[in-house]
Amino acid sequence: MPELPEVEVIKNIIKPFLKGKIINYSIIRTKKLRYIIPNDIFKIKNQKILNVKRRGRYIIIILFKNTIIIHLGMTGILSIINSNNNIFYHKHDHIDLVINNNFTLRYTDIRKFGFWLWEMKNYKKNIFLRKLGPEPLENKFNNSYLYNFTKKKNIYIKILLMDNKIVTGIGNIYSNESLFLSKISPFRISNTLNIKEVTVLTKNIKYILYKSIKHGGSTISNYRLPNNNTGNFSQYFFVYGRENELCKICKKKIIRKTQRNRSTFFCYKCQK
Ligand SMILES: [Zn+2]
Incomplete structure (x- = not known):
């Protein structure tokens, strides 16, 4: 299971491919991971990514009005692939976010314990995030x-x-x-x-x-x-x-x- 350092490293690698870019559309091949994938992620179109952050073990993709919250569960993997290769996929490649820079963010998860959420309000108030204590690397944790x-x-x-x-x-x-x-x-x-x-x-x-x-x-x-x-x-x-x-x-x-x-x-x- 990826813990904080792993999720931080993953965030740092994907961020340059996503921040400031547009999600053209999504490709969803599986309806349900740990939870059902929200409809808004199916329907996503031409949405700008303002930022990519990490909170605890969650990856947060901040859009203009909404936020995508990703938890990798036990076996979730995010990868950046060339969008020309979207047509090639394996049965565990569940979600693609096709970006306007010819790259795609792909989510792969063998055991499907990970999940994707769609938050319309302030993501910090999300039901999973609001109860988290301080980050261990922040000064508040002393x-x-x-x-x-x-x-x-x-x-x-x-x-x-x-x-x-x-x-x-x-x-x-x-x-x-x-x-x-x-x-x-x-x-x-x-x-x-x-x-x-x-x-x-x-x-x-x-x-x-x-x-x-x-x-x-x-x-x-x-x-x-x-x-x-x-x-x-x-x-x-x-x-x-x-x-x-x-x-x-x-x-x-x-x-x-x-x-x-x-x-x-x-x-x-x-x-x-
Ligand atoms: Zn010893």
Whole structure:
């Protein structure tokens, strides 16, 4: 599943092909992804793209009056293809937005857990976006902001980091990695963390996300970038996906356990 860094990298790649251009029309080959594709996206014609943004794991295509909101789900892929190649498609190529610059934004999704929404009002008030907490890379997300939540909550710190209402888009990979870098066990109850630990954790969350974006994100399973490249950040993982491999710091075996149905990877020795 693409997490924040991957979606940021995807947004940065597609944006120059879309911003300021016109969507001539759409080609929709599948009616339903996770949700039914809105009629307005079927009917879209000659609409200018004012901007392309990211919020959490959502890609936001801002039009003159409306907004398209895209979530890639588990296996959603956006690619930029030459419009002359629109006639060639596979059964998982569900949506094409044909742009007036001879390029097409194509959406491919094998498992169809992704979705496209059409928002007529301020997109920030969209039902999915309005409940999201601050972006982890923004200044609003800082040690005192996070400490305000950790000191009040009686839940595992990893579960807290993955709560999108508190901070959006850290996800499973980067919560595992940032806790390792901070030497904090994912099983620590959040209100046992002191401000010093929360300060280190906040710094490491930002560091790991920046570093991943710089490396094109982490490529796992079906994910690939719109330019057909792959991100290479996964080679820098300390714990994620490394069950039974040796800790890069202390050489003990990395342990995998489950927290709320998601895999947690950690080192008993390094993380307390
Ligand atoms: Zn270790």
